[in-house]
Amino acid sequence: MTKRNIYLEDVPLAEARAKLQRALIAAGRAGPLAGERVPLAQALARVTAEPLRARRSSPHFHCAAMDGYAVDAAATVSARETLALALRLDEDAFPVNTGDPLPEGCNAVIMIENVNQADERTLLIYAAVAPWQHVRLMGEDMVATETVLQVNHLLRPVDLGALAGCGHQNVAVRRRPRVVIIPTGSELVPFERAPGRGQLTEYNSLILSAQIREAGGDARVTEIIGDDVTRLRVALQDALSQKPDLILALSGSSAGAHDYTAAAVTDLGELHVHGVAVRPGHPVIIGMAADTPIIGVPGYPVSAALTGELFVLPLIRAWLGLPPSEPTTIEAVTTRKIASPIGDDDFVRVALAEIDGRIQATPLQRGAGVITSLVRADGLAHIPRFHEGVDRGAALSVSLYHPLSAIRRTLMIMGSHDPMLDLLATYLRLRSTAARIVSVNVGSIGGLVALRRGEAHLAGCHLFDPESASYNISYLERYLRDEPVALVTFAQREQGLILPAGNPLGIAGIADLRRARYVNRQRGAGTRVLFDYLLGQHDLAPDDIVGYEREEATHLAVAAAVADGIGDCGMGLRGAAEALGLDFIGLMWERFDLAIPRRHLDTEGVQALLETLNDADFKRELGAQSGYRSDETGQRVV
């Protein structure tokens, strides 16, 4: 067994960045990179490496500013409104279109509207013209030698036009920063290959290289290096020999792997930082070897992506001569208490929506291994060091991943998450740009509570009430007494028992659950309510069920737990069982509704959603899903 290093340093973020900056300055690597010359047609989104001056004036001769006739102004002085002057065509007056050069001897243009053609060879004019009237003078746009673009300027389409217009065919732009990315970790396989058991897909190199390319750099990814300090050292030496601007060593997710990086960097150069007080992203490594910065990037994908944003991208921009990127930052109100380690800069992925005029932030899953939390995030909240977190309802500074206008169009659906809400979101996206759906899974009752608190526009629920033998209505009365709420049916769904393929225990119904390990849903979930009701129907108590206390948050999670032998049975949707190739015993059909406070009902977004619910194609595709019926989809219940 390798020696295992448990503890990392806790260098504050600002100090870690300052150490990196000092090391870069010492190595003479802190400033913008040198320029290279590229043709204008390839210069879009590159950064100028020098100020650019006009090489010739534009226009570079006097030209007509109007369609009409070019003349010598002196020859027109006798023209009067009452005494037309005759001009011989092509001798005294020459037809010109806008942009044409003035013919020799001409210094003014008469607009075509102010001329009468007497015959084929003769024009009549009724007023004298001043010299240079309706003439675009040489240099009107740019005069030779004048500065047209500054240094360190990101080239846009119009900039390329202006450079071409004043005599440039190519332009000196900052060389693209070159980054070599070395993925390490014996457990990793390239994402192009299917991983075996115990193997993890290596995709952090894909994220980091895309981040670098998007920022204007070049990234080259080496093969994956196993957990072996010698091989890693060789790989680093190999990378250094290519004289890159930066090397990233991507660790596998294990702490062991970080140690290899730290050890190899120490062997080759100097280790400046080993562990930064940020969450996620703690085990960041910063070192220098052969005057080249080496950053060790942690293995969990959320940590890796944030390390890219916090450490790598600012470097790329500095080398390109650009100021640090400044994402739009807004103030939002958090719908949950967020606990935060006091010593860390904490970055929390949040879903955002504007409800009742306030932008509300709902924290997403915190695990650094959950890349979907970053994919689904609308923004990143920063809870600075020395803050222990924030209470529900407190203000939060959030930098946006989507334009504010998109956030404003967001319909926040909390509550029970039906997988077919994604189908609805697809149809809505294809049919309308009025709204985008963001859905956060908090269970049926959680959704109604969120509506009461004004944290969501809609709530998905499937809550069975044994007393009235009906769905949802009595719960609205209980949880949303003071709020007029509309209830619209989303679908009828088949609930039942999810069983391992082949049903090895021969379970036939609820009564058989005494002899199985059960996988339960969380308190407040509609399926949990239903299960408790069914237990009662069969004279069973929670204590009779092994695993009753083990909770999963979604139908698919229950199915996954059954598929992997964590339990022998769970309750959930037919679709979830079939998705993982499991057996299913149908127990009943239930109604899944969307609850919508009436004050949101007439908004453009909710109207677009309701139209999509009633879209014939959508209903057909929904009804064709295994375990779904859509006959009542879109109907108003109350």
Next chain:
Amino acid sequence: MTKRNIYLEDVPLAEARAKLQRALIAAGRAGPLAGERVPLAQALARVTAEPLRARRSSPHFHCAAMDGYAVDAAATVSARETLALALRLDEDAFPVNTGDPLPEGCNAVIMIENVNQADERTLLIYAAVAPWQHVRLMGEDMVATETVLQVNHLLRPVDLGALAGCGHQNVAVRRRPRVVIIPTGSELVPFERAPGRGQLTEYNSLILSAQIREAGGDARVTEIIGDDVTRLRVALQDALSQKPDLILALSGSSAGAHDYTAAAVTDLGELHVHGVAVRPGHPVIIGMAADTPIIGVPGYPVSAALTGELFVLPLIRAWLGLPPSEPTTIEAVTTRKIASPIGDDDFVRVALAEIDGRIQATPLQRGAGVITSLVRADGLAHIPRFHEGVDRGAALSVSLYHPLSAIRRTLMIMGSHDPMLDLLATYLRLRSTAARIVSVNVGSIGGLVALRRGEAHLAGCHLFDPESASYNISYLERYLRDEPVALVTFAQREQGLILPAGNPLGIAGIADLRRARYVNRQRGAGTRVLFDYLLGQHDLAPDDIVGYEREEATHLAVAAAVADGIGDCGMGLRGAAEALGLDFIGLMWERFDLAIPRRHLDTEGVQALLETLNDADFKRELGAQSGYRSDETGQRVV
């Protein structure tokens, strides 16, 4: 002479767009394009053509969530704080790093911190562990079949990672819209070639193709087609045979050229719009041929670029399945009255800066031929149809070309524009990100008035006062009596007479100007003040000077007018004369100062500017310019 069509239609912008949309729908070309499959490594910034579901769960097996030892939870039940339980290494307990799969028979992980190693083969633990403790369960991030990304989603770096993580190696993305661009106009030459007299550089194709590429489309530019309806028709047929999504016919700047496009489109298909009520950009053409949209783009570069933004880019985005782009829009206060044609949607390029807490917009040159007005613009103000313009101080809706944070860092310098202010801007840009300089030329006195009105942070001035025989100070007293102002020297500059190369009229000084055509500067310019003073010294009156009433706004414009024979002589800087290879007779050295209201003096931006003024390298390079001395540069006058 060809038949000349003078008048165009005046279709309102919204109606023109609606006509285009109806034509696209009729041709079945309005919706997003089909998908094509690309490897993930090439999918950055492409748009998904279908919703993407997890092909396998991630992680796809249970794995350690901590570094430690994997165990069977059932085997640990007897462990107590007071009664250590011994576990045999590699038999009861297996070392695992974060991310490692659980070995066969294990269902929990004990953190490394909670273990004591008794000897090489034995571990001691002091507490039982629950099943699945510190285990990352299969599907924690994504469960097979769950929707990971929606259709019509612009792929970001983290999205690529998530897709790779759930089993995708490639992804169906919207095909790039294909655009063929046909530049037309007999007067045009490709920008790669130097234009002769009467030839104009064709660079609109560079702007349009860059706009299209930036938005995610593909653009191919054909050779330039002369003004010949037959050749243009052939070129269009050629383009149509390539089955593009869109054809752009770029007109030369002449109205004649537009007619050729309209005629050729009518020959091949249907002309829907010929002239749109927008400024700039009026002569836009919209047609359809062989179910393919053809847009005729006006020839003036500002019109061409705006036609790209208003008509072409929304099409590209719609074909990619993206909503129309939404630039950040702010409210600004205009520092000038803007007159606007009542029937047009008017788009005005503005420079922006935040002064005294308000964002102020200063309109730039309006001419559609002045591409630098678009290059220098910080934003685009929209004055809608049915508005006659706005008064000074009125609110203006401006969509931003730069981030608001950059606008907030802007130092607005109005007044006299010295070309070396661009050198200062270069040094400032290389030395600091605290400020960016935007400079608007309104003449020395105009600058002082702008300071009084709070429209600028600094003013450049070189105003000679004969009474005190000094520069600027007495003018501050006159124009900024109530405002405490600091005056900092920018440079000493050599003013004199700018003469044609070889000085054909043999002019030796002011006295000789009786026999020359003079090119004057505008009222309020420091050089005009100086010239008037010198005239008086030589007992000359304005009436004695031919051309006194002909005004140019900059030193370089005066030099250009002399170079091109518009006048025989002008007054200005030595540098301007030398830039265009003209003769120069020095008359005197003058002081050019920057006036800075003291309330701006301590801001970060002004401090950065003052530091740069005193930078030794900057002063050396400034002093090395012909006609400049920098000994007093950066010194405080008052």
